[in-house]
Amino acid sequence: MADRSLAARTDSYFLKTKAIVGRFGDRPATYAVFMRRPVISAPRLAVDFLETEAAARRTRFAIEMDHAEGVWVGAGDPILHVTGPLFHLVDLETVLLQQLGPVCVAAYNAYAMCADLPKVAFLAMDARHCAGAEMADMMAYAASVGSAHAQREAGAVGFVGCAADATACFFGQQKGAGTMPHALIGYAGSTVRAAEMFREVFPDEPMTVLIDYFGHETSDAVAVARRFPELAAAGRLAVRIDTPGGRYCEGLDPARSYEVLERHAPQSIRGYRSEEELRHLVGTGVSAAAIWLLRRTLDEAGFPQVKIVASSGFGPAKCRMMAAANAPIDVIGTGSYLPELWSETYATADIIAYDGVPMVKAGREFLLRKRKDG
Numbered sequence: 001m002a003d004r005s006l007a008a009r010t011d012s013y014f015l016k017t018k019a020i021v022g023r024f025g026d027r028p029a030t031y032a033v034f035m036r037r038p039v040i041s042a043p044r045l046a047v048d049f050l051e052t053e054a055a056a057r058r059t060r061f062a063i064e065m066d067h068a069e070g071v072w073v074g075a076g077d078p079i080l081h082v083t084g085p086l087f088h089l090v091d092l093e094t095v096l097l098q099q100l101g102p103v104c105v106a107a108y109n110a111y112a113m114c115a116d117l118p119k120v121a122f123l124a125m126d127a128r129h130c131a132g133a134e135m136a137d138m139m140a141y142a143a144s145v146g147s148a149h150a151q152r153e154a155g156a157v158g159f160v161g162c163a164a165d166a167t168a169c170f171f172g173q174q175k176g177a178g179t180m181p182h183a184l185i186g187y188a189g190s191t192v193r194a195a196e197m198f199r200e201v202f203p204d205e206p207m208t209v210l211i212d213y214f215g216h217e218t219s220d221a222v223a224v225a226r227r228f229p230e231l232a233a234a235g236r237l238a239v240r241i242d243t244p245g246g247r248y249c250e251g252l253d254p255a256r257s258y259e260v261l262e263r264h265a266p267q268s269i270r271g272y273r274s275e276e277e278l279r280h281l282v283g284t285g286v287s288a289a290a291i292w293l294l295r296r297t298l299d300e301a302g303f304p305q306v307k308i309v310a311s312s313g314f315g316p317a318k319c320r321m322m323a324a325a326n327a328p329i330d331v332i333g334t335g336s337y338l339p340e341l342w343s344e345t346y347a348t349a350d351i352i353a354y355d356g357v358p359m360v361k362a363g364r365e366f367l368l369r370k371r372k373d374g
Contacts, residue, residue, distance in 0.1 A: 009095055015091055021090065027355055028083060028355055029089060030352055031082045032352045033078060033096070033100065034076055034079060035073065036348065037105070040110075040111050041069055041145075043067075045100075045137075046096055046103075050092065063081075066081065067079050070149045079104070097347040100347040106139050106146070109339065112146075112316040114157070116320050117156075118155055118157065119156075120330065121331045122160065122331070123162065123163065123333045124140055124161070124162035124334070125311065126139050127164045127335075136166065136167055141170050144159060160177075160331075178208075179208040180210055181210070185210055191213060191220040199231075206237070207228070209237070211239045211240065212243045217243060218250050219250065222298065226301075232303045234305070238330065240308075247285075251293055251297075257283070257289035257290075261282060268324045286312045286313070286314075291308060292328065309330065309332070310331070313336055314334040315340065316337070350364050
C-alpha cells in the first residue's frame with residue numbers, strides 16, 4: 001500500500017503521533033491486538049499487511065501469534081502481539097484493525113453454520129453484499145477459515161466453493177460456482193425453458209434450477225425433473241428454493257406448515273420457540289416446512305436423487321433451526337455469515353509495553369496479565 005494511500009485511510013491522530021515521535025525520538029512498542037467478543041482467529045490478511053508494510057519501510061516487526069489461524073478465541077484474549085519501532089507501527093493501526101475484526105467475526109459465523117449442519121455443503125454467495133472487492137476477499141477468506149474449523153471439530157462438509165471466480169481460490173477452486181439467477185427465469189418465460197436454455201449452452205455441467213420465480217416451487221421442481229429424467233437420476237440435477245419472505249412456498253400456509261413438520265420433524269415445534277425460530281420453521285419464505293414439503297414432493301414423483309439447494313437468509317440462527325428440524329438440505333447458498341451487527345466486528349489494539357517495560361492505559365490491565373501468563 002502506497003504511503004499516500006495509507007495516510008489517507010488512517011485516523012489523523014495516529015499521523016500526528018507519528019510526526020511527534022519523529023521529532024522527539026523513536027521507541028520500541030508492543031501492541032496487543034484483540035476482539036471484544038468470541039471469534040475464530042483469522043489473522044492472515046492482517047499479518048500480511050504488517051509484513052508488507054515492514055518490508056516497504058525497511059524495518060522489522062516481531063509478530064507473535066497468540067492463537068493460530070482457525071482456533072476459537074475468547075473475548076479480550078489477544079490474537080497477536082506486534083513489537084517494533086513506534087514510528088513505523090503507530091500509523092498502521094487503523095488499517096490493521098480493518099483487516100482483522102470483520103474477518104474473525106465472519107469466520108465465527110461460518111463455523112457456527114457449518115457445525116450446526118455438518119452434512120450440508122455451503123456455497124459462499126456474499127459477493128453482491130460486500131462493499132467492494134477488498135471486503136469480498138476478506139469474507140471469502142473468513143468463510144474458508146470458519147469452514148476448516150468446523151471440518152476439524154465437527155466433521156462438517158463446510159464451504160465447498162463460492163459464486164465468484166476472484167475468490168474461488170480460498171476454497172481450493174479455480175472457478176466460481178452457480179447456475180442461474182432469477183433474471184434468466186424471467187427472460188426465458190418459464191422455469192423449464194430456462195433449464196433447457198442452460199442445458200443447451202452448458203451441456204456438460206451439473207444443473208441447479210431456481211424454482212420460486214412463479215411461486216410454483218413444488219410443481220416447477222417436478223416439471224424440471226420430468227424434463228431431464230436422466231440428469232435427475234444421475235444426481236446431477238438440483239433445484240434451488242429462494243422463496244421470498246413475503247409469501248409461503250407453494251402448497252403451504254401456517255396450518256399446513258405445522259402439519260408438515262408434525263409429520264417429519266415433530267420435535268422441532270414442540271416446546272417453546274421464539275417468534276424468529278418459528279418463522280424459520282413454519283413461516284413464510286424458505287422455511288423448514290417448505291424444504292420438507294419439497295423433498296417429499298420430489299420423492300413421491302420418483303425423483304429422490306434430485307438435490308435441494310436452499311438460499312435466502314441462511315445465517316447462524318436460521319441454520320440452527322434447520323438443524324433442529326433435520327431439514328433435508330443438500331447445499332446452502334449463503335451470504336448471511338457476514339457480520340449482522342457491525343459493532344461486534346471492532347478489533348482493538350493497545351500498546352502494552354514501551355522499551356520492553358509493561359505499561360497500558362487504565363482499564364486494560366488484563367492485557368498485561370494475559371501477557372505474563374502466556
